[in-house]
Amino acid sequence: MSLADVSPGQNAVIQAVGGQRAFRRRLLELGLLPGTAVTLVRVAPLRDPVELLVRGTSLSIRRAEAACIEVAQLTSAASEPLASGAARGPG
Amino acid sequence: MNEPRSPALSEPPSAAPIVLLVGSPNVGKSSLFNALTGGHARVGNYPGITVERLSGQARVPTNTGARSVRVTDVPGTHSLAARSRDERVALDSILGANGEPQPALVVCVVDATQLGRSSYLLLSVAELGVPLVVAVNMIDEARDAPPDVAELERALGVPCVVTDARRGRGVDALRATIARGLEDPRRCDLEIDYPPALVADREELRQHLPEPWRGDDRRERALALWALASLDEDDELDDAPRALREAAIRVRARHADRDLDREIATGRWAAIERLVSRVTRRDDPHPQKRRGTERADRLLLHPVWGFAIFVALMLALFQSLFSWSEPAIQLIESGVSALQGALRAALPAGLVRDFASEGVVGGVGNVIVFLPQILLLFLLLGLLEDSGYMARVAYLMDRVMRSLGLHGRAFVPMLSGFACAVPAILATRTMERQRDRTLTMLVIPLMTCSARLPVYTLIIAALLPPGEVLGLSVAPLALTSMYVLSMVVSLAAAGILGRTVVRGRRMPLLLELPPYRVPQPRAVLRMTWRRTMSFVREAGTTILACTVVLWALLTFPRSETAPVVAAAVPAAAAAAAAPAPATGAREPAAAPAIERTWGGKLGKALEPALEPLGFDWRIGVGLIGAFAAREVFVSTMALVYGLDEVDDEALPLRERLRLERRPDGTPRYRALTGISLMVFFAFAAQCMSTLATVRRETGGWRWPAFMLGYMTTLAWVASFLVYQVGTSLGF
Numbered sequence: 098m099s100l101a102d103v104s105p106g107q108n109a110v111i112q113a114v115g116g117q118r119a120f121r122r123r124l125l126e127l128g129l130l131p132g133t134a135v136t137l138v139r140v141a142p143l144r145d146p147v148e149l150l151v152r153g154t155s156l157s158i159r160r161a162e163a164a165c166i167e168v169a170q171l172t173s174a175a176s177e178p179l180a181s182g183a184a185r186g187p188g
Numbered sequence: 189m190n191e192p193r194s195p196a197l198s199e200p201p202s203a204a205p206i207v208l209l210v211g212s213p214n215v216g217k218s219s220l221f222n223a224l225t226g227g228h229a230r231v232g233n234y235p236g237i238t239v240e241r242l243s244g245q246a247r248v249p250t251n252t253g254a255r256s257v258r259v260t261d262v263p264g265t266h267s268l269a270a271r272s273r274d275e276r277v278a279l280d281s282i283l284g285a286n287g288e289p290q291p292a293l294v295v296c297v298v299d300a301t302q303l304g305r306s307s308y309l310l311l312s313v314a315e316l317g318v319p320l321v322v323a324v325n326m327i328d329e330a331r332d333a334p335p336d337v338a339e340l341e342r343a344l345g346v347p348c349v350v351t352d353a354r355r356g357r358g359v360d361a362l363r364a365t366i367a368r369g370l371e372d373p374r375r376c377d378l379e380i381d382y383p384p385a386l387v388a389d390r391e392e393l394r395q396h397l398p399e400p401w402r403g404d405d406r407r408e409r410a411l412a413l414w415a416l417a418s419l420d421e422d423d424e425l426d427d428a429p430r431a432l433r434e435a436a437i438r439v440r441a442r443h444a445d446r447d448l449d450r451e452i453a454t455g456r457w458a459a460i461e462r463l464v465s466r467v468t469r470r471d472d473p474h475p476q477k478r479r480g481t482e483r484a485d486r487l488l489l490h491p492v493w494g495f496a497i498f499v500a501l502m503l504a505l506f507q508s509l510f511s512w513s514e515p516a517i518q519l520i521e522s523g524v525s526a527l528q529g530a531l532r533a534a535l536p537a538g539l540v541r542d543f544a545s546e547g548v549v550g551g552v553g554n555v556i557v558f559l560p561q562i563l564l565l566f567l568l569l570g571l572l573e574d575s576g577y578m579a580r581v582a583y584l585m586d587r588v589m590r591s592l593g594l595h596g597r598a599f600v601p602m603l604s605g606f607a608c609a610v611p612a613i614l615a616t617r618t619m620e621r622q623r624d625r626t627l628t629m630l631v632i633p634l635m636t637c638s639a640r641l642p643v644y645t646l647i648i649a650a651l652l653p654p655g656e657v658l659g660l661s662v663a664p665l666a667l668t669s670m671y672v673l674s675m676v677v678s679l680a681a682a683g684i685l686g687r688t689v690v691r692g693r694r695m696p697l698l699l700e701l702p703p704y705r706v707p708q709p710r711a712v713l714r715m716t717w718r719r720t721m722s723f724v725r726e727a728g729t730t731i732l733a734c735t736v737v738l739w740a741l742l743t744f745p746r747s748e749t750a751p752v753v754a755a756a757v758p759a760a761a762a763a764a765a766a767p768a769p770a771t772g773a774r775e776p777a778a779a780p781a782i783e784r785t786w787g788g789k790l791g792k793a794l795e796p797a798l799e800p801l802g803f804d805w806r807i808g809v810g811l812i813g814a815f816a817a818r819e820v821f822v823s824t825m826a827l828v829y830g831l832d833e834v835d836d837e838a839l840p841l842r843e844r845l846r847l848e849r850r851p852d853g854t855p856r857y858r859a860l861t862g863i864s865l866m867v868f869f870a871f872a873a874q875c876m877s878t879l880a881t882v883r884r885e886t887g888g889w890r891w892p893a894f895m896l897g898y899m900t901t902l903a904w905v906a907s908f909l910v911y912q913v914g915t916s917l918g919f
């Protein structure tokens with residue numbers, strides 16, 4: 098599944114980051130690496146962009162780019178979205 | 189030890205050493221800059237691009253007293269990798285390359301509450317092996333889990349100091365550390381483990397580094413890695429060495445199976461994680477400020493309430509821009525008029541007097557009349573930025589603005605364009621990319637600014653038939669139509685220009701939503717003042733020069749038989765109204781004087797081009813005068829008709845325009861002429877101040893020339909269609 102499929106308040110772990118090179122590089126530099134935990138905090142009122150919490154930073158990207166980020170959903174998620182928002186993965 | 193390191197690029201040895209302030213966005217770098225320099229700074233530009241560069245003097249202690257250093261603030265960035273000149277500013281500044289002066293010391297600012305996030309840049313700078321000092325800022329907000337700075341110092345091998353720039357704490361310690369760093373420069377010795385394959389690629393690229401990039405091992409390795417990350421087939425770094433780019437492309441192509449960007453980022457992040465776990469018990473991923481911010485965002489980004497608050501805030505911003513600046517504008521205008529009157533009374537009649545009062549005082553007036561709105565807009569923008577709300581504006585508006593090819597942050601500048609294009613264009617600086625700024629600047633002048641109102645009012649009252657259309661009175665209907673037309677056309681223009689002229693690469697949105705903070709009034713006021721003054725210096729001189737040129741156009745050659753008389757200066761027209769350059773109205777008998785000036789001749793020469801739009805040479809002269817500021821059209825038309833009294837209502841002029849007859853007895857100006865003229869004013873770039881501001885903001889005449897060209901063409905074609913189609917339909 099991709100990050101665009103994650104519902105607001107849910108956590109996931111990044112599996113792979115795709116997209117155009119310059120943008121992808123910036124995401125990697127911000128620490129969106131495979132194994133990193135990410136929370137989809139909310140969706141903007143007009144459905145796009147989405148707000149993410151990664152490594153303690155709130156980031157906003159559009160759905161089209163979120164769809165290029167492959168994630169695995171965490172099952173124990175929804176209870177407290179902020180609690181595990183920036184847990185560091187092995188990556 | 190203030191000898192600059194690279195003799196080739198150094199400042200003279202006597203100059204104060206340069207201390208560079210670098211850091212990720214939102215780490216409090218600007219606060220630290222203000223604390224170090226006392227807020228006294230020069231706003232400059234990096235050569236060739238329009239990224240703002242702040243620098244100021246700071247005093248640091250020495251054994252014998254104190255010495256001056258020049259602190260330069262580098263725009264916030266997460267990494268040194270770059271694909272455009274804008275993004276390479278940080279690297280150029282650190283290396284003293286591409287025309288940047290060689291810094292003696294780099295101070296890297298990190299966020300104590302988010303050491304991980306802000307350390308990516310720290311490690312990238314450290315890899316370059318430049319003399320380094322680390323300021324661990326916002327230490328007050330990291331009370332729960334303060335980082336162990338002594339341990340950080342051991343890990344990095346460079347001096348580290350904790351600061352709380354917003355409250356001014358730790359700033360003296362930082363000064364002392366800077367002094368120490370200048371005396372005894374330390375370079376970071378932290379090694380980052382990259383996979384062996386990546387190390388091999390790096391060594392290969394290192395062989396292709398051009399001579400000026402060479403240096404010690406550390407620097408060469410870091411620059412080779414930079415090239416691997418930054419250069420490819422379609423980067424926008426035109427001046428990057430060709431051999432290096434080709435080598436980077438070659439290496440990348442050879443390893444299609446590997447993910448080089450990920451290898452670099454992973455290597456650095458692994459080092460960051462080791463570093464962070466060494467100096468903090470836990471890198472609190474969601475410190476206190478994040479929780480407060482999260483609560484606020486639940487309301488401020490709410491699908492319904494968030495939007496309602498946003499609309500209310502924007503309306504308040506727009507309203508205050510209009511109404512709060514109005515009294516100040518009136519005051520400036522009456523001051524300028526009074527000064528002009530005094531000059532006329534004091535000096536003997538003649539060219540000197542006219543030049544002094546109309547050219548010089550009028551020109552200065554044309555500049556300072558913008559200050560109330562500029563100050564106010566910068567103040568409001570500063571508050572929006574400093575509080576963290578501006579990022580939310582972009583978040584909320586991205587969906588709408590994107591469909592027009594505009595950046596989410598273009599919303600506030602475009603809204604401000606309804607007051608005045610000049611402050612609105614200056615406000616485009618809230619956007620990072622030059623392409624987004626340029627596109628927004630190009631369409632802002634299409635917004636119905638307040639200077640068009642007196643023109644529309646005159647035309648509607650003089651030429652449009654009174655009465656009602658479909659039950660609505662004509663005047664408000666016409667005015668509303670002009671606003672709607674301007675909005676529709678500016679958005680369409682953004683869509684078209686964004687896909688053609690300023691196409692650029694489509695850059696996906698990557699927006700950080702920083703924690704909310706209480707804005708710092710002093711910092712906001714300082715920034716407001718600095719930016720306003722840089723407008724006065726850089727755009728003001730152009731506006732002054734243009735005013736003098738326009739004055740000369742409408743004055744020379746002087747007519748012997750037409751003595752210039754002291755006359756009423758047009759009263760304040762509307763917000764953003766500027767005193768006319770050629771305001772001294774002549775006596776009725778001398779009316780044709782203007783006809784014999786160069787401006788008059790130009791108007792006549794333009795007549796063939798204006799006739800298909802329904803205009804004659806008189807309107808042509810009015811259009812020339814309107815270049816000073818659109819509302820000057822009214823006073824210039826009064827000059828053309830030799831009317832010496834122009835008040836807010838311009839009643840005599842209205843009568844005159846309505847009653848003007850052609851030789852054959854038909855009205856010279858019809859209702860259709862009025863509509864055509866309003867359409868022309870809606871689209872034409874009739875404002876030298878706007879063009880001067882665009883020149884200042886884009887760093888050249890290319891974009892203002894394009895703006896003048898496309899808007900004039902648009903205005904001509906639109907007016908042509910209105911007049912010709914209207915005429916053929918029998919209006």
